[in-house]
Amino acid sequence: MERRKAEIVSQMGVDEKAFRKGQSYLTLVNDLVRRRVLYVAEDRKQSSLDGFWETLTPEQISGIEAVAMDMWDPYVASVRAHLPEAEGKIVFDKFHVPSIWGMLWTRYGGRKTEL
Numbered sequence: 126m127e128r129r130k131a132e133i134v135s136q137m138g139v140d141e142k143a144f145r146k147g148q149s150y151l152t153l154v155n156d157l158v159r160r161r162v163l164y165v166a167e168d169r170k171q172s173s174l175d176g177f178w179e180t181l182t183p184e185q186i187s188g189i190e191a192v193a194m195d196m197w198d199p200y201v202a203s204v205r206a207h208l209p210e211a212e213g214k215i216v217f218d219k220f221h222v223p224s225i226w227g228m229l230w231t232r233y234g235g236r237k238t239e240l
Contacts (some may be wrong), residue, residue, distance in 0.1 A: 131181075133188035134163065139200050143171040152200075157193065171199035171206075178207035191216050
């Protein structure tokens with residue numbers, strides 16, 4: 126298999142994939158424009174995603190415009206630790222945002238409160 130050349134990937138996705146009846150996980154990083162897998166690591170820890178950043182050149186890192194992911198704290202922490210201006214580049218997927226609003230509504234019951 127030929128090694129891929131260093132190229133800019135402007136939009137990527139990070140997700141986990143469960144296998145072995147949900148007992149084990151893989152971390153996947155995908156190129157959302159070209160629809161291909163860029164990186165696979167064991168588990169779904171921050172260190173699982175941290176290894177991806179080590180494979181990139183400074184030019185590749187600066188070319189990242191958006192990282193789509195769920196709200197899994199270890200992945201968010203990894204992106205924040207390795208991607209400059211990460212807060213403006215993290216995009217939470219549409220399936221997880223409503224669950225946060227539901228949780229807040231349940232917790233605060235529509236009361237006006239300081240978060």
